[in-house]
Structures are given as C-alpha cells and as structure tokens.
Amino acid sequence: MWVLTVAHCVVNDPKLAWDKEIVLKMGAMNPQTRHADKIIPHHGYRAQNKLDDIALVRLNNSFDLTTEVGIVELDRINVDHYDVIVTVATSGSTEEESLNCMNSELSILNLPLMSAADCRKIYSSMVYNHHFLNNKVNCVGFYGDSSCNGDAADETRPV
Structure with missing residues (x-):
C-alpha cells in the first residue's frame, strides 16, 4: 500500500535518519500503525523552493480497510478550471x-x-x-x- 503526502515532511529532514522512522497511524477508535518501507519524492522536488512537494510512501503492510480507514480516490481535474x-x-x-x-x-x-x-x-x-x-x-x-x-x-x- 502506498500513501501520498507532502515531500517536505518525509525527506530532507535531519531528524529522520532512515525511512523506517516514519510511522503512519490511521483510525481514531481502533488505531492501526504501519511503518514506511520506502519513500519516493517527486523527481522535481527541491527543499529550497518546495515545488513538486509530493512524495509516495510505501508501507511495510497494508492498512485493514474499515469504516474508519479507507482509500481516497484522486480525481483528475483540469488545472485551468476554477470555482469548482x-x-x-x-x-x-x-x-x-x-x-x-x-x-x-x-x-x-x-x-x-x-x-x-x-x-x-x-x-x-x-x-x-x-x-x-x-x-x-x-x-x-x-x-x-x-x-x-x-x-x-x-x-x-x-x-
């Protein structure tokens, strides 16, 4: 399972020595915890300007899908549209x-x-x-x- 996040939270941070230090928790009533197995920042990401500030985080195990934990489908929208x-x-x-x-x-x-x-x-x-x-x-x-x-x-x- 992969998670999409902002790159500046998971790369180029001196406090994070290894990818496995990143822990993701999901669910309020019955929390589930998973560790990052791999992090792939956008190829254009640069910490200095925060452009292309997205990253994929591969989890060591998938989350169990429940009423509290689910998958979000990303829509493709034309970036020229506004007021949507x-x-x-x-x-x-x-x-x-x-x-x-x-x-x-x-x-x-x-x-x-x-x-x-x-x-x-x-x-x-x-x-x-x-x-x-x-x-x-x-x-x-x-x-x-x-x-x-x-x-x-x-x-x-x-x-």
Missing part, C-alpha cells in the same frame, strides 16, 4: 491564530479552487510568493476558511 469545489484533508490547526500548532485529528474541508490570477494576487505580498508564480500550484479556499494554519496543504498541487 475540491475536498481537502488537513491536519492543520483550526484556530485562526495557531500558526504553529497542529491538530491531532484530520479535518475534511470542501473548498473552492481559485483561479491562478486570484492565487497570485492573494499571495503576492508573502515571503514565499515565488511558489505561486507557476502552473504547478493551485490555491483553494476563501477568506475565513482554508485548509490550514500550520499545514502544508494550504496550496494543492495537481498530480
């Missing part, structure tokens, strides 16, 4: 002022996909605005609702 609703899973803080806090529970949000022009306009004043000046990044959300404070999923990337 996309589903985002996030572990970022749900508190507006908690930028450094992570939520222990996964939240599911349905948010609109923004146009590239709106994304650039919103993020143009931010330090990392160069991340948004390409066609590989899609922004989701609207004022007051986003996928995170403290989660890497603020921007979504087509796969």
